[in-house]
Amino acid sequence: MGEQTAKINNWVLGLTGGIGCGKTAVSNMFEELAITVVDADIIAREVVEPNSEGLNAIIAHFGKDILLPDGTLNRAALRTKIFTNHENKKWLNALLHPLIRKKILADLNNATSPYVVLVAPLLFENNLDRYCNHTLLIDVPTSVQIERTAKRDNTTIEQVKSIITAQMSREDKQQKADDILNNDRDLKLVHAELVVLHKNYLHYALNSKTKSH
Structure with missing residues (x-):
């Protein structure tokens, strides 16, 4: 859990994961649950x-x-x-x-929304987790990251490997994250687990609001 250095009124879930892990699919699920998603990559373009x-x-x-x-x-x-x-x-x-x-x-x-999701591929690397109350890592084996990204971006396996090497290691992210969601399986199973996590986050957010009043 990051130390908060700025005043944020909302309970924030930091969502991260390496390239090709399927962060977009999962952040879309949060949006379907009527949770606001703030995407650091989109903001970087804006x-x-x-x-x-x-x-x-x-x-x-x-x-x-x-x-x-x-x-x-x-x-x-x-x-x-x-x-x-x-x-x-x-x-x-x-x-x-x-x-x-x-x-x-x-x-x-x-x-x-009851809580807000901050999506950032470099959440831990750029210390953005300090704005979060809780963090969720979308996790897949490195071999899956390489396969998915090479296919999606029509790029070479060597290029994908160099991007992965430049990011924090999968093991380090697993150590830092509060929750880990395995995205190397049927999306229906991922969705079912996400709904359970969502209920937990609603509970945490409600509790934090109750405590602050």
């Missing part, structure tokens, strides 16, 4: 949309050739600039991380 503070700062720093013809961010060009230059990477992180964090906190606070 803070660099056209006319955003983030994109305007990137244009001022790198010039207009960082844009695609339609005015959106050329992510491939940006990746090249930050992978070949440590200072550029440091500058970009210093710009984007606070913007992403601010939007995540605002969205967590604005949620009106």
